[in-house]
Amino acid sequence: MLSAIDKRLLQEVADLHTIPQGAYNIRKNGQGLSRQTTANIDIVTKIDKPGIDVIVKPGTKGESVHIPVILSDSISDLVYNTFEIGAEADVLVVAGCGIHNTGSSKAQHDGVHEFFVRKNAKMKYVEKHYGEGDGSGARVLNPKTVIEVEEGATVELEMVQIRGVDQTVRDTEVRLHKNARLIVTERLLTNLDQRAESNITVELVGEDATAQIISRSVAQDNSKQIFHLNLRGYAKCRGHIQCDSIIMQNAQVSAIPEIAAFHSDAELVHEAAIGKIASEQLMKLMTLGLTEKEAEETILQGFLK
Amino acid sequence: MLELKSISLTLADEKNEVQILKDIDLKLEAKKTYVMTGPNGGGKSSIAKTIMGIYQPTAGQILLNGEDITSKSISERARLGIGYAFQQPPRYKGLTVTELLSIAAGANDLKQQCDILFDVGLCAQDYLEREINASFSGGELKRIEIASLLARNLKVAVFDEPEAGIDLWSFQKLTETFERVHEKHDTTLVIISHQERILRLADQVIVVSDGQISELTTAEEFLSEIERIDLNCRCRDDCIKGEMANAECN
Numbered sequence: 085m086l087s088a089i090d091k092r093l094l095q096e097v098a099d100l101h102t103i104p105q106g107a108y109n110i111r112k113n114g115q116g117l118s119r120q121t122t123a124n125i126d127i128v129t130k131i132d133k134p135g136i137d138v139i140v141k142p143g144t145k146g147e148s149v150h151i152p153v154i155l156s157d158s159i160s161d162l163v164y165n166t167f168e169i170g171a172e173a174d175v176l177v178v179a180g181c182g183i184h185n186t187g188s189s190k191a192q193h194d195g196v197h198e199f200f201v202r203k204n205a206k207m208k209y210v211e212k213h214y215g216e217g218d219g220s221g222a223r224v225l226n227p228k229t230v231i232e233v234e235e236g237a238t239v240e241l242e243m244v245q246i247r248g249v250d251q252t253v254r255d256t257e258v259r260l261h262k263n264a265r266l267i268v269t270e271r272l273l274t275n276l277d278q279r280a281e282s283n284i285t286v287e288l289v290g291e292d293a294t295a296q297i298i299s300r301s302v303a304q305d306n307s308k309q310i311f312h313l314n315l316r317g318y319a320k321c322r323g324h325i326q327c328d329s330i331i332m333q334n335a336q337v338s339a340i341p342e343i344a345a346f347h348s349d350a351e352l353v354h355e356a357a358i359g360k361i362a363s364e365q366l367m368k369l370m371t372l373g374l375t376e377k378e379a380e381e382t383i384l385q386g387f388l389k
Numbered sequence: 390m391l392e393l394k395s396i397s398l399t400l401a402d403e404k405n406e407v408q409i410l411k412d413i414d415l416k417l418e419a420k421k422t423y424v425m426t427g428p429n430g431g432g433k434s435s436i437a438k439t440i441m442g443i444y445q446p447t448a449g450q451i452l453l454n455g456e457d458i459t460s461k462s463i464s465e466r467a468r469l470g471i472g473y474a475f476q477q478p479p480r481y482k483g484l485t486v487t488e489l490l491s492i493a494a495g496a497n498d499l500k501q502q503c504d505i506l507f508d509v510g511l512c513a514q515d516y517l518e519r520e521i522n523a524s525f526s527g528g529e530l531k532r533i534e535i536a537s538l539l540a541r542n543l544k545v546a547v548f549d550e551p552e553a554g555i556d557l558w559s560f561q562k563l564t565e566t567f568e569r570v571h572e573k574h575d576t577t578l579v580i581i582s583h584q585e586r587i588l589r590l591a592d593q594v595i596v597v598s599d600g601q602i603s604e605l606t607t608a609e610e611f612l613s614e615i616e617r618i619d620l621n622c623r624c625r626d627d628c629i630k631g632e633m634a635n636a637e638c639n
Contacts, residue, residue, distance in 0.1 A: 300482070328482065364479040371441055371475075372493045372537065373467040382492065386483030386520075 086117075090154055093182030096214040098152040107149040109136055114161045125149050125175075135164035135196075138177075142170030142202065153181040158189035158221050164196045171202040171234075180212035183223040183249070192224035199229070204236040211241070215248030222250040229256045233264040235290065241268045245280065246388070254282045260321075262290030270299040271388045274307035274335070285314040288321035288350070295323040302384055303335035314342040317350025325354040330361060330387060391417040391440065391471075391545050391577055396449035398435055398600075409435045411600040413449070417545065422571050422578040424591035424608070431598040433581045434476060437547045440579070441473035442466045453544065470544030474551060476581075478534035480522050486533055487517040493540040505536045508566045510559035528554035539566065546570070547579040552587060564590060588612060 086094070090112065098104070107125035110117040114134075121127050124144040128137045138149055155161060169175060185191040201207050215223035225245070233239050245252060258266055266286060274280050286295045295315060303309045315323040329337045341354035361383055369379035398410035410432050417423055425433045438444045440451065442463040451459045458466055481489075490505065491497040503513040509532040519525075521533060531554045538546050555563055564586055570576055571590070580587055588594060594611040596604035606614070 362479055364475070364477075365481060367443060367463060368475060368479050368537075369492065370463040371443075371467050371473050372489075372541070373464060373495070374492065375464050383481065383484070386481060386485075386488065389483050 087156075089156055089184050093154040093156075093184060093214065093216075094152055096216075097154075097180030097182040097212045098150050098178045104148070104150045106147050107138075109138075109149075109151045111151070111153045111161075111163065113155055113157045114159055122147060127151075130164060130166075133164050134162060135166070138165065138167045140167070140169045140173050140175050142172055142205075144170060144173040144175060146174065148176040148178065150178045152179065153193055153195065155181070155183045155185070155191045155193055158185055158187040158191045158219070160190070160192040160194075162194045162196075165198070167197065167199045169199065169201045169205045169207050169237075172204050173202075174206040175208075177207060177209045179209065180214070181225055181227075182213075183215045183217070183225070185215070185217040185221045185223050186219040187221045188219060189221045190224060191221055192226070194226040194228075196228045197230070199231040199239075201231065201233045201237045201239055203234045205234070206238045206240075208240040209242070211243045213245040213249050213252065215250065223248060224251045225249050226253045227255070229254075231256075231258045233258065233260045233266060235262040235264065237261075238265040239267075241266070241270075243268070243270045244272075246271070246273050247275070249274075249278065249280070250276075251279045252281065254280075256282075256284040258284075258286045258295070260286065260288045260290060260293035260295060262292065262319075264290055264293045266293075266295040266297075268295075268297040268299075270297070270301075272299075272301040272309065273304070273384075273388060274301075274309055275304040276307060277305070278307040279309075280307070281310045281312075283312045283314075285312075285316070286323065287316045287318065288323055289318045291319045291321070293319065293321045295321075297323075297325045297327075299325075299327045299339075300387055301329045301337065302332070302388060303329060303337045304332045306334050308336045309338070311337075311339045312342070313340070313354070315344070315352050315354070317343075317345045317347055317352050319347050320349035321347070321351070323350075323352045325356075327354070327356040328387075329358045330384065331358055332360060390419060390452075390454060392450075392452040393436070393440070394450040394452065396436075396439060396446045396451065398439055398444055399447045400444070409444075409600055410439065410446070413600075413602055415595070415602060417577045417579060419544070419575045419577050420571070421592040422567065422580065422590050423593050423595055424588050425579060425581045425595045425597055426583055426588065426611075427597040427603070432600040433597045434549055435600075436597065437473055437549050437579065437581060440466075440545065440547055441471060443473070470542070472538045472541050472543045472546045474534045474538045474546075474548045476549035476553065478530050480525065480530065481520065482522050483520060485518055485520055486536075489521060489533065489537055490540045493537040501540065505539045506532075508539060508562065508569075509533075509536045510555075510562045511536070526554070528556060528559075531555060532559070535563070535566075539570070542574075543576050545577045545579065547581075549581045550583075551580060552582060552584050560586070585612065
């Protein structure tokens with residue numbers, strides 16, 4: 085049974101207003117809450133450790149699987165989820181974790197997600213993290229995502245953390261084979277005294293593999309962010325890192341992009357920029373009638389859209 | 390009517406204070422087009438930014454239809470119907486053309502946005518959903534900036550060198566758009582420009598130099614007299630002789 089808090093968390097992390105259509109597995113406070121499978125997508129509980137195996141049959145088209153996690157107690161939860169995306173499939177995977185912590189103890193969710201995206205498959209993976217609650221206990225989320233992208237397959241990652249997470253270390257490792265394609269969009273906002281670290285390593289091992297990483301963040305108040313974005317080309321390949329941050333008040337941001345080529349036909353580019361909102365940007369919107377605060381919100385919303 | 394009464398403006402950097410505007414008096418009437426011209430650094434953009442509230446005058450008053458708006462903020466003046474198109478508009482990562490025009494108009498009216506983009510020589514289909522980011526050329530950015538003012542129902546619209554970066558083909562459309570605004574609306578149009586075709590739109594030409602209004606005239610008179618107007622450095626000979634430092638010039 086979902087409480088009002090559960091429903092709100094699910095809406096925040098998985099855009100779910102109700103129980104989703106298609107396959108899903110909802111985990112609450114370290115326990116499986118409800119699950120549904122379909123003819124093409126199976127979900128099996130792991131035997132040796134906490135977590136699930138999600139198996140998408142080859143050729144499955146237009147289906148989705150939601151696997152949100154919600155924490156409303158001050159506990160530490162660790163899961164290992166494995167995804168098998170069959171050849172020629174085209175699916176949407178929506179994960180994400182929402183924490184509602186009203187206590188004084190830490191609430192923490194660590195998720196290790198391992199994906200095998202088989203030949204010519206397409207997967208869009210959306211992961212949203214959200215925290216709320218007026219307790220003094222920290223809200224901690226540490227996702228680790230490891231993806232093997234086989235020949236001709238395409239993976240699109242959308243990783244979003246907008247508010248309420250006090251500490252996070254996000255590790256993402258992707259390996260791209262021949263003609264495989266990766267698009268990563270990371271959006272992160274921290275405020276107060278929050279800490280966020282994002283480490284993304286992409287290895288382009290197959291010929292004509294391509295990767296594009298776009299990371300946009302806003303650091304407010306006394307928060308700190310660190311980004312390590314690493315592209316490694318081992319074949320004729322193309323890769324591009326774009327890391328942009330808006331820094332406000334007393335926040336700190338470190339962006340450390342790295343590109344490494346081990347093949348003479350590897351083409352790798354990185355761009356990184358950190359800066360405050362330009363006064364001209366604020367002024368322009370104010371000349372259209374917005375207050376300074378409304379102008380700032382408009383710019384930040386657009387930046388993190 | 391917008392009235393500037395004895396407006397002075399001094400701006401300071403880390404080392405110096407510089408008087409930018411000196412005791413400016415100006416009356417701008419509704420439904421009239423004013424073209425402000427004069428040498429670079431003379432104070433034209435500073436007058437425009439003072440009207441918009443971007444600069445606060447160090448002395449004087451600004452009245453809009455009799456109401457003293459001198460202490461009002463940029464946003465407050467915008468809501469009273471004053472608009473300013475920047476000479477060098479900013480770019481935004483994430484903000485699209487349609488979003489900017491919706492903010493400007495206070496509503497998301499697709500037909501209006503298409504019409505306005507047509508007026509500034511842009512195809513709505515190609516531009517509405519585009520982010521106003523580094524992919525825009527200077528000319529495209531300038532047209533979006535002009536469009537953001539055309540989207541508003543303004544009492545006073547100030548355009549700071551709108552022709553800069555606009556190609557010849559779109560320039561004609563732009564002058565027609567200004568003429569249409571002049572004919573259909575009660576807007577006071579103030580255009581900062583050095584272009585003869587823009588100058589010819591003026592009911593009155595305002596010549597600004599050395600922080601002062603040096604002349605108020607008609608376009609015809611201004612264009613016929615332009616060669617006789619001496620806006621050159623008046624102390625060149627003294628500088629050459631070493632009797633006056635360049636910084637003291639003017």
